[in-house]
Amino acid sequence: MMQPADLPETVAVFPLPGALLLPRARLPLHIFEPRYLQMLEDALKTPQRIIGMVQPAPVPSNDQALHAIGCAGRVTQFSETEDGRYLITLTGISRFRVQHEVEGFAPYRRCEISWCGFERDLGKCETDQAFDRKLFLDLLHRFFASQQLSTDWDSLTDADDELLVNSLSMLLDFDPEDKQALLEAPCLRTRRETLVTLIEFAMRGGSGEEALQ
Structure with missing residues (x-):
């Protein structure tokens, strides 16, 4: 597990809606x-292998604006294709708050960040004592049916809360701003x-139906 002292004050950021x-x-x-290939190659040269x-x-007036809160991930898997692309996996470490963007010669964006306020992210998995799993899975079944989605229900049923x-x-598939709200949720219960x-x-589509009590 990564310790607070291991976390850098500046990270490369990948602004992906x-x-x-x-x-x-x-x-x-x-x-x-090309710029993100360079970002990855530079990240792999560091001990932490972190990308934000x-x-x-x-x-509207600033197409370069970033949300204040992001999440850093460590590159834990990567493979290169024959044409020079990379397939990678980032494992989430901790959320952070963007302080300001760092100017420099790198083709990708870098930000000075603060990890303060997100110490819980570096700890153990969270639990949700108020989580009614049966009620939640019932809603999820209806949602997946309404959206014509499929999944491995056995894996979902066996997964821990977090x-x-x-x-x-x-x-x-939620809107980017909804994804941001999920990211910024202060604890697992609020995110749930x-x-x-x-x-x-x-599911409602404005009808007011299908509310989970």
Whole structure:
């Protein structure tokens, strides 16, 4: 497990809309743009192998704006294709707060960041004592049916609280701002409640039905 002293004050950031990384979760990425290939190669040269995932912020007057909170991941798997692309996996370490962007000669963006306030991310898996798993899975069955989605229900049923909630938060097709709300949730319970709200909203379609009590 990575310690606070191991975390850098400056990280390369990958501003990818809709891509959500959460602590202890795994995010597969396909890297092919030259600037991000360089970012990956530079990250692999460091002991931490850290890349920060940050979503662009919807600021009409500034198409380079970033959300204030992102999540850092360690490159834990990578393979190179014959044409020079990379398939990598980032394992989430901790969220961070962007302080300011660092100017330099790198073709990719770098930010000075603060890890303060996210110490819990470096600890053990979170639990949700108020989690009614049966009620949640019932809602999930209805949602997947309404969206014509399929999944490995045995794996979902067996997953622990954090893995279940975080995996769904990352995988389900929500708007980038909804993904950001899931990222910024202060604890697993709040993230689960936010996830339920988003699922209910998608199912209602404005009708007010399918509410989870």
